[in-house]
Amino acid sequence: MSTDAAASLPPLAELLATARVVSIPLVTRFRGIDLREAVLLEGPEGWTEFSPFLEYDDAEASAWLAAAIDFGWSPLPAPHRDAIPVNATVPAVAAASVAAVLARFDGCRTAKVKVAEAGQRLQDDVERVRAVREAMGPEGRIRVDANGAWNLDEAEHAIHAMAEFDLEYIEQPCASVDELAELRRRVNYLGIPIAADESVRKADDPIAVARAGAADLIVVKAQPLGGVRRALEIVAETGLPAVASSALETSVGLAMGVALAAALPQLDYDCGLGTASLLAADVVEPSLTPRGGMLPVGRVTPDSTLVDAHAASEDRREWWYARIARCHSELARGER
Structure with missing residues (x-):
């Protein structure tokens, strides 16, 4: 603080x-x-x-x-907008389960797909992403998130394997800033942007990723970064486009992330704030889940x-x- x-x-x-x-x-x-x-x-x-x-x-x-x-x-x-476009989030499920997951995210035009899950193969990721592309059609936007699980060569191989699905960006493919910078150099010709998440929110120096030219955009989460104001400061310091995302909170915590997204001066991407759809229950009625791909801006009150x-x-x-x-x-x- x-x-x-x-x-x-x-x-x-x-x-x-x-x-x-x-x-x-x-x-x-x-x-x-x-x-x-x-x-x-x-x-x-x-x-x-x-x-x-x-x-x-x-x-x-x-x-x-x-x-x-x-x-x-x-x-x-002060907010710059009164509603936030959000993406669907697809866990590392089997390809056959993708359609059911996407059905929980009303009207979302973008999907973030978890990849590089421990115990799974690259082919599992490819099949999952393919299922998302088939479900969303050619106009849907797909981003994948590896949570830093790949090494440099694995990440380069995986990006090539999934490039056919017209990825919007790939989030935290490698763990270190140096690896992200080198990977970005290697795959630049493919035109797939690199997003940094853990390299911002879990770093002693959250600006290092921008200084190293290691990312095209950053993912910011209000709770891990110390609050809405601190997250806004980091976005301003990096000078990079930002995506506000959640940390799998209840609707109360999601309202904090929505406040962050609303206060961003520029919002070019759908935000990862629709994750109440992954909960089987909530503490707010109605839950802060997407309606027409959007979330309203405003505080929420738990239902006792x-x-x-x-x-x-x-x-x-x-x-x-x-x-x-x-x-x-x-x-x-x-x-x-």
Whole structure:
């Protein structure tokens, strides 16, 4: 958090006073999980969410708490638009399951397809992308996301294998900035842009990817980057086009991502904020899912009945409270 933000860091007791821990089932296994846990918090500006993935350490998770506080305790930046176009997200499912996944994303003209899943082959990825192209037709837009799982040669081979499907861009094909820069040089003639995600949100220097000429655009996520304002600063510093995306949040957390997308001065791509369609339940009614490929801009309020229905067990609740306390201490120490 910035010095200004730290000056208004709410007391831990204030955060925990409204904290509700929920456990939401997924329609399809995603990122290796079947349940998504999240903490809902109510601040002076409205409801917000803290939901770093379980494997993240406290230093990384503290940025997510900074984001939750920023969204719940500070007014939003002025929006440039009142609705956000979003993409469908296709997990690493079998090709035969693609049509059913896409059917959950009403009116979306773009699909992001997960590739490079552990235990799968490149041919599985090719068949999945082919199924998406067949389902969406020639006018649909397809982007693929490898989450940095390929090495340089694997990435180059995979891009050639999928080039026939007219990819909009390929997201984080390799893990390191140096690999992205070299890959971009190798495949430049194909005209397929390279997008950076983990090289921005998990990097000590999120601007390095732009400085190295390693990406054509960046993917920004409000929670991992420390909040809407910090994400906007990073976009401005890189000078690259940006896509706002989600971290598989409930509709409360997605509203934060929508606020980020709304505040971007320029929005050339559909955003990865339609992921409530991957949830089998939610804490908001109606859920913040795409309608005609769009999401409305604005805060949302949890439905108490739904929050109660999906309340996490007592031991998980205590685990999350302890995590908030540790991350709160991280934020307080970081600005002393």
